[in-house]
Amino acid sequence: MKNKELADLLYEIGDFLEIQEEQYKPRAYRTAARNVESLSEDIEAVHEQGELEQITGVGESIAEKIAEYLETGELAYYEELKSDLPVDIDAITSVEGIGPKTAKKLYLELGVTTLEDLERAAEAGEIAGLEGFGEKSQQNILDNLELAKRGQERMLLGRAFPIAEDIESRLQDSKEFNRVSIVGSFRRRRPTVGDIDILATADDPKAAIDTFCTHDDVKDVLARGETKSSVIVSGDLQLDLRIVGPEEFGAALIYFTGSKAHNIALRNRAIESEWKLNEYGLFDVSDIDASQTGQRVGERIAGDTEKEVYGALDLAWIPPELREDTGEIPAAADQELPDLVELTDIRGDLQVHTEYSDGSNSVYEMAEAADELGREYILISDHGPGAPIPDKLDVEAFDRQQAEIRDVNEDDGLDITVLHGIEAEITDQGLGISDEWCDQCDLVVAGIHSRPSNPTERVLRAFREYPIDVFAHPSNRLINEREPLELEWDTVMDAASDEDIAIEINAQPERLDLDWQRVQDYRDTVRYVVSTDAHTTRELDLMHLGVAQARRGWCKTADVLNTCPFDELQLIDEV
DNA sequence: GCCGTTTTCGGCCCGACTGTTTTCAGTCG
Structure with missing residues (x-):
């Protein structure tokens, strides 16, 4: 089964193309990668049946590349990209805060191709001297390198469970917080979670974020803004908190529960009606001219509860476990969602x-x-x-x-x-x-x-x-x-x-x-x-x-x- | 590079935070 291997290859091509400032190809390759990764059939079998192009996001060009790789074990296009920029892009971009663009700059200016190079350059103080970088970004890279080197394993759901339930109940008990809900892949109960996402409402968001950041268990504060904050707690687990207004809680629940693919599908459904869906609500933007921007433009249609938002989109409420864009949206439209086991x-x-x-x-x-x-x-x-x-x-x-x-x-x-x-x-x-x-x-x-x-x-x-x-x-x-x-x-x-x-x-x-x-x-x-x-x-x-x-x-x-x-x-x- | 119950060409989800700037690019989710 080479699905994962091929998906990784396609993701990496996406990164290389982004470095080359390609507009839409990176997205195309990443979409294809995600769909290959989540394919239940063996990609080799799909290839043998000549059905690669049946995979969503895989067209003529990517299908040819998949075929080449499966048949020869190599991909000329990838080798070409890699020779232009011989960087371990996967490892470098796994450092929080470094994306493809930064990776390119680090290579061109400092010759960084591996995590070891990166560490050496940061310790020597070379990164702080680059244009667009400073002491702070150099220190961030050093801090995040440790985590990256320790591997990017996602935490088992079962191990995250006690931690998540503990933080949820503690925030709920705190007077600074009103509603608290764990969202993200944890709420969808994915077998592994990358971090714990928490959505909350509060009368005084700043005070709530202060409480969140100064808790005993917090080892490091990664970000601390007006409405969102990220911390690392013991066990190297990252907690992301987002505070929203009470009338936005439903739309935010949907948005932060994901999955990303589910959200994109919902958003596209909204666009069909000339509506806009974001974490603040569902808005009618049919009378809004394109020059008007901002998150809350248009007439608000829904947002208080998840049910209200799904309902406005003519959908039954979808249980979080099903939100993977694997058919749940058409099923919800036809009122044919399964009555799930409990x-x-x-x-x-x-x-x-x-x-x-x-x-x-x-x-x-x-x-x-x-x-x-x-x-x-x-x-x-x-x-x-x-x-x-x-x-x-x-x-x-x-x-x-x-x-x-x-x-x-x-x-x-x-x-x-x-x-x-x-x-x-x-x-x-x-x-x-x-x-x-x-x-x-x-x-x-x-x-x-x-x-x-x-x-x-x-x-x-x-x-x-x-x-x-x-x-x-x-x-x-x-x-x-x-x-x-x-x-x-x-x-x-x-x-x-x-x-x-x-x-x-x-x-x-x-x-x-x-x-x-x-x-x-x-x-x-x-x-x-x-x-x-x-x-x-x-x-x-x-x-x-x-x-x-x-x-x-x-x-x-x-x-x-x-x-x-x-x-x-x-x-x-x-x- | 992909995709299409309007389209085989012209679109492609969207907003917050950080660091370095002095209006924004890059990254992340």
């Missing part, structure tokens, strides 16, 4: 580990904690033979566990049904457990924890030969750490559908696997389960992260199997 719909958790394998708690402790969360059932599914971990179940341990589960189920103090299953390893030998063993399981969960060269073949064979109920964390990716397996997804999903195998949406923060884009692609093909894969009692609480990904994948309640009551779940298994 956390409160979840009745059971179908992957839970205990101390029998790599979990930390006993069967009873996990059952008790899940009961307190209101789950009606859980599936104990410790690792079976073949899993690449030290402690795994053998037949004897499985039998002991079965007896223990029986005791827990007979405990009158708990109002939860504990099911007994296994997380079986899909190996080149099959599942590594006997048919009899499978028969003893209420449900068989199966997954891969390695990087086989022929993953599709392995998975299809296991699907055919074993009574698998759930395919766990299908891609085996670890966000920021391990690339997903290169499965032939269409084939695997069709097989899962044929064999009545549910596909897991794993709620572990570093997994969130199946990825939401594929969830959306295959929601009419297979049924999903959302599982925490909890290894401790605390992790049972991660369910909301998985549900958010199911929502991003357009799942309705009926698309998620563990929203069924226990007796219906059994019925499905028997069918």
Whole structure:
């Protein structure tokens, strides 16, 4: 799968073209890059079918370049651009505050081509001497270099969650703030977030910003204006605060929640009616002549609430998780948005580990904690033979566990049904457990924890030969750490559908696997389960992260199997 | 360079902040 690789190449070409002061080509290349990046099919397959130009933003010229790169591994156009300006543009522009233009100047004046060059030049005081630069910009570059060198990894949603909730509640409790809402990719529940965007209203914006900037946790203040401010808090997480007027809150919520693609599509929809949409509201500018500028010109149509703005655009309110411009706007126009699954719909958790394998708690402790969360059932599914971990179940341990589960189920103090299953390893030998063993399981969960060269073949064979109920964390990716397996997804999903195998949406923060884009692609093909894969009692609480990904994948309640009551779940298994 | 229920040519989202200026370019979201 070379989608990401090609997208990066196209982004980089966009940067080079911007340096050359090209007007519109940079945007064209970046649009193409974004669409290649978010493509669910393999770009090589698209190329083989001769359908590159079907991709939005890819026309004749860019399609030719993609083809050249896929066929030869090189791109003459890119090499040419790069030889004119032999700069590691990706790395240099990753330093906050340095864009393509600055990168060019640094190269022409000081010969900076790498982050190391940049650091040397800044430390030697050479940058401050350049026209248009000063001491301040040089110091900013030095400050931001550290972050850039540490890598531009986006923070896992699950890790950002406690920080975001903490800051939200603290601002809400502060008398300087009226309304406070976390927006941005966090509100859309993207698997990773770059920073935390906060939108607020306040009677005295300046006082509110002072409070925000002087908080204990703030390590550095990047910007501190009248209506917006950015700070770095411990953990190197950036918080961006924006204060707006109360009557603008709805329009601002939409604007700052994004995504960018969603906003552009909304804005274009407004333009069709000779309206203008920005973070201050929706305005009728049909009688305004072009020389009049300013953010609030025209007659104000809407802006107080999100619903009002969407409504004025003839759209149903769109849940934040869907705002990716992947069809939600036409669906909202036709009143055909899905009634998305919610956390409160979840009745059971179908992957839970205990101390029998790599979990930390006993069967009873996990059952008790899940009961307190209101789950009606859980599936104990410790690792079976073949899993690449030290402690795994053998037949004897499985039998002991079965007896223990029986005791827990007979405990009158708990109002939860504990099911007994296994997380079986899909190996080149099959599942590594006997048919009899499978028969003893209420449900068989199966997954891969390695990087086989022929993953599709392995998975299809296991699907055919074993009574698998759930395919766990299908891609085996670890966000920021391990690339997903290169499965032939269409084939695997069709097989899962044929064999009545549910596909897991794993709620572990570093997994969130199946990825939401594929969830959306295959929601009419297979049924999903959302599982925490909890290894401790605390992790049972991660369910909301998985549900958010199911929502991003357009799942309705009926698309998620563990929203069924226990007796219906059994019925499905028997069918 | 891409795109089109008006268009195959003429448009392409929009505003805040910073640093260095003295009216603005560059960057970011």
